[in-house]
Amino acid sequence: MTANKGLVATAGTELDRLAELYGGALTYEAAVAGGIPIIRTINEGLAPDRIRRVSGILNGTSNYILTAIDQEGLSFDAALKEAQAKGFAEANPIKDVIGIDAAYKLIILTKLIFHRTLSLAQLAPTGIDHLSPRLFAAAKEWGLKIKLLASTWESRGQLNYQVAPVALNPSHPLYQVDGVTNAVVIDSDLVGTSTYLGPGAGGKATANSVLADLASLSRGEQLTGSSACLRIENGRPLTKQRYLVVNPTGLPTGLQFSDRHATSALTPALTPTDLQRLRATNPGLETLALGE
Known part of the structure; x- marks a missing residue:
């Protein structure tokens, strides 16, 4: 038993x-996910089901920083200092802000659900430390919220995975998850979409999860996952995706936009190759995946 x-x-x-x-x-x-009984939910509550996708806000420190930037207008450094002053961030928060903490948790969920073992190098997480003030300003202008999402999902018999900041639409189930709260969204065949949220850290929440493990062990329970083993894909979406784009000199060239402002736009659905070409022809362009 370990935390x-x-x-x-x-x-x-x-x-x-x-x-x-x-x-x-x-x-x-x-x-x-601290006090959220997500492991037990997967092993017991969803044991008869087939899980297709898990996506979550799994790092309270990063979520607190992103919330402070969005709601208080703080800079990244000021938001981080506030998180440290309140005890939400460690003196050395590097694993939180570059995505390693969330990646560790996603590796655990991926093995539990899909029976595949990922390394940190394979997952190659992207954190929140590189996000510019322009991206935050554009997201706010569009009514979007930037969240660090950790996701693993099945597509055509292959496994995909990603830890990266995403701009969420208000209709997204994780849009309203602010502060140090953690949340997990599970898509499965029988239940459909289910959302679980609660404290991602803290002595009492962690102690409750540890005691729950002790109770299971005292009953002699053996906890195992039930989903199929999948082939591993490249860790990036296989389908087209929309993006929030920002260019300090104006709208990026090479695309037709139905949604646009002076220096930012929401792209149509792009393949990774399309996005690469767009970046190559628009120096200074910044992009963020759109989670709708």
Whole structure:
């Protein structure tokens, strides 16, 4: 039993092997999403179902910073200092702001649901530390909110995964999740879309998850996932996607926009190749995936 997300993400397979060898069980409810019983929900509540996609706000520090920038108009550095002053961010918050903490949690969920082991290098997370004030201003102008999303999903028998900031539309189930709150959205065949939210950290929330694991172990329960093993894809969306784009010199050239302002626009659906060409022909262009 552990709450150490890094340990489970990087050595979980070996720990599983040792647990099986010695007749034990590896439990780690407190390692993902703090007080949200997401591991138990997947293992028990959704055990008969087939999960197709999981997407979540899994890092409270990053979410607090993004909320402070959006609602208080703070700079990234000022928002980070405020998070540290309130005890929401550690003295060295590097793993939170560059996406490693969220990536560890997504690695755990991917193994649990899809029975595939990912490395941090494969996942290649993108954090929030590189986002410019122009992107935040444009998102606010469009009524969007920037969130650090960790997602893993099945598409045509292949596994996709991504940890990156996304601009969310107000209709998105995670749009209203602010501050240090964590939230997870699961899409499955039988239940459809279900959303779970709660405190992502804190002594009481973590203790509750640890005690829940102890209770399960005392009952002799063995917790395992039930979904199929999938081939691993490249970790980026296979289908076209819309983007929020910002260019300090005006609208980017090479596209027809139905939604646009002076220096920002919402693109039509683009393939990764389309986006690469757009960046190549528009120096200074900044982009952010649109989560609708």
